[in-house]
Amino acid sequence: MTRVSGIWFLVCFLVFFSEIQEANGCTLCASVKLVSTFREDFSNPLVNFIATGRLGKAILRPDGGGGTEFAVGQVLRKPKDWKNTPSLVFEKYLPGGEKSPDSVTVLLGNWQNGQLTPLRAIRLESNASLPTIRNQVIQNPTPDTRFLTDIFSRLTLPEPELAADAFMEWAKAEDALVTDAAKKLSPMLVRTLLQEKATPSERLGLLSFLLGCCGILETDSVFLDQAFESKDPRWRSSRDGLLAGLVLLNPSLGWKRALESLSSSSKPLTERLATLRALKMLYSTGLREYRDFESREMAEAFEKAIGQMDLADIAVDYLRNWKQMRLEKQVLSSFPAKGEGPLLSRSILQYAIAFRDRPACAAFLEKTKKDQPDLVREIEEIYGKSP
Secondary structure (H helix, E strand, O other): OEEOOOOOHHHHHHHHHHOOOOOOOOHHHOOOOOOOOHHHHHHOOOOOEEEEEEEEEEEEOOOOOEEEEEEEEEEEEOOOOOOOOOEEEEOOOOOOOOOOOOOEEEEEEEEEOOEEEEEEEEEEOOHHHHHHHHHHHHHOOOOOHHHHHHHHHHHHOOOHHHHHHHHHHHHHOOHHHHHHHHOOOOHHHHHHHHHOOOOOHHHHHHHHHHHHHHOOHHHHHHHHHHHHHOOOHHHHOOHHHHHHHHHHHOHHHHHHHHHHHOOOOOOOHHHHHHHHHHHHHHHHOOOHHHHOOOOHHHHHHHHHHHOOHHHHHHHHHHHHHOOOOOOHHHHHHOOOOOOOOHHHHHHHHHHHHHOOOOHHHHHHHHHHHHHOHHHHHHHHHHHOOOO
């Protein structure tokens, strides 16, 4: 039985996760805790050892230390100096063990100088799931449209780890890639997942958007609209994805709901924030009518948001980040009176500084310097100098 060093565990653990390249991620999954995927972990250079096996009992030593036994099964990746050892002891407690005789653990680690530092343990409820893991270790796929569409069916699998990993790949993909891949999905499969009560609620927003990309107008737009209007908390937390999907599938109805949501500051803030996230998702799809604000409704929705003190700073920040100048006049004219709306004041000044080469923004900065010199000086020190 070989003992695994615990000295390097923390160092390797931190380096392991810092080495993972993170994508911007899907806008609709911003509230989801993004963890590393199988693909990211398998491709990480620190992971030079991957093996299947079973966790054994926890061990408590007389000196107060302890560990966990691991019976090594098949080694899927091994370093050059790996010795065929039937079992290991980790100086780390991995609770639970296998749930049944058919369950298995896939262990990822860093083998160095004859010692193994465990970095991740993937618990599989069934040995039948192992071929999926083996194939991904060998193929090291690229996260493109084909990869996303290929793994989508894993969301229907009874194996929790495989389903969660498939969702995480979609959640970490950029919006334009998500949109492109979603068009190739089976509407029936997406619809089934949305209607399945066992589907975790944090997946509903993304799934709703996917249905908007690939769904059937006559039936799926009705479903999305009913879910958007529902008072059920399960759907209320997914309003951003529902609305973005509804706009794509049924623009007239979707924009009606969006503009209704932003029609008044008396609407719940959470509802209006969800609508802004839906607009951000639509912009990030890369579709010209949203990205270039050619959609009249897109411009109208942002104009409504700019007119609401508790929402305007977020809307202005979006426009600045997107370098969108179509609503420049509305942004600058929304500058609050002295002492009011500090967040909005800062957002608008930052917007003006970002586009200070434009006559209207330059004139606004000069005027504001005279009225509120301290505030302008503070924002300039943080974000740059105006001419």
